[in-house]
Amino acid sequence: MTKLWRRARSSNEFYVLLVIIALSLVIQFRSGQFFTVNNIVDIANAMVVPGLFGVATFMVLVSGGIDVSFPALASLSVYATTRMLVDAGYDGALWLPVLLVVLLGAVLGAFNGLLISRIAIPVLIITLGTANVFSGIMQGALSSVQIPTLPPSMSEFGRASILTVTNPDSGLTSKLPLSFLLLIVVVVVAFFVMRFTTFGRGLYAVGGDESSAVRAGFKVRAIKFWLYVAVGVIASLAGLVRTSMMDQMHPTNLLGSELMVIAAVVLGGAAITGGTGTLTGTMLGTLLIVIVQNSMILVGIPTYWQSIALGALIIIGTGISALQLARQHRRSRIPA
Template sequence: MPRLITKVLHANEFWVFLVIAALSLVIQARSGQFFTANNLVDLAGAMVVPGLFAVAAHLVLVSGGIDVSFPALASLAVYVTTRVLVDNGWNGPVIVPFLIAAGLGALLGAFNGLFTSRLTVPTLIITLGTANVFNGVMQGALKSVQINTIPASMRAFGSSSLFVARNESSGLQSSMPVSFLILVAVVAVAFIVTRYTMFGRSLYAIGGDESAAARVGFKVRATKFWLYVIVGIIAALAGMVRTCAMGQMHPTNLLGMEMMVIA
């Protein structure tokens, strides 16, 4: 037990948790509404998109890099997906646009991975450049505009809920979006991968000392490449969730989230 207590007290997460708990208690004392069921559900629902982005950013940070291109990547992947489906009058199941967006996200992530694994340039500089490329393709080459009408299945997914929480004192109701399950699944998979697989161990090894990781046999280039493919997929899923929830595709809605997500 003393060893466990010492370990907890030396963990950064413990002190961050104390700050969050203290802030929550202050807000609760002032408003009396922070810990109500509907507010907690609202917070959980609002956390889905930045939470998915944060998982992707976490994987990159663990590997010793910083990726600031994921909002632009997500915007481009989702815009192309939505534009193609709308222009062709598609009205099938919602899994199809998610798969298409994930495929495009993987392709754009591979573009990031190719440069980060081959060039000895800081990932921040590379992803700043690719973010401008993705944004330029979307707004310049594709002349992106807001798409107000998205496929019915996407709109239905965005408005569907797992359950409704009601605040008895105020009468306010909040719905837990089905997309929250996507966040739970991605967090669970990321936890398993980073904790129990050789790929996850290689991320930590590269983040600790890239040269040492290469000397002991980790495939640094391959790991970096596939890392950014995975980040692209997660970012595209986050962008699709946001588009479904809004009921429309706004090409610049996600841009500018990178600093908040990294923080």
């Protein structure tokens, strides 16, 4: 038990969990509504899209990169798919929109992966460039405009729910969307890949020390390339979920969400320098950000204070990551 307690105290996830519990109790004390079934379901609903983005960002951070292009990539792939299907008058099953979004996401992710794996330029710089390329294609070549009517299968997917709960006092209803199952599936698959496959171990190795990873026999270029293909697919699925839940396609709705997602993953313990991090921490960090965004309104906190809180969380999360890295360096210099 002592060893387990020491291990828990040394992990970032433990402190993030304490902050979540403390914040939840404060909101419950002030509003009396936090632990209602409606609010829990609403938080789970709000977790889906940032959670999917968080999984993709977690994999990138573990590999030692910082990707800021995934919102633009998701927007382009979903907009192109929706525009194509609406213009064609498609009214068939959901499999075709999903297939098109996955294919476009994989192609755009492969574009990122090809540049990142072949050019010795920081990932942040490359993805800043590709984010503008994706946005430019969407807004220029495709003349992006809001699409108010989606194909029926996408609208039905957005409305589909696992369960519906009703608050007995207010009469308000909340739905847990079917897409929440998609988040669970993606998290489980990502956990298996990162924990039990050569590809996952390669991501940690590349993020820890790329030169050592090469000497250990990892195919670094291939790992980077397929990483960004996977990121493109996951991000595009998140974009499809957001569009379906909104029941309309807004080209710029996802743009600008990259900082919030990166902050959530860093808060969960993923080092900005790469090589460390867990999916558990990523989900906890995402949950904390979602609570700040969605539940603080229950206590009447204005929107600008929520923005200040998010900014503070970004600084704190980055600071914790830097302190942990400095501690590791000090320990590595202590002779055995």
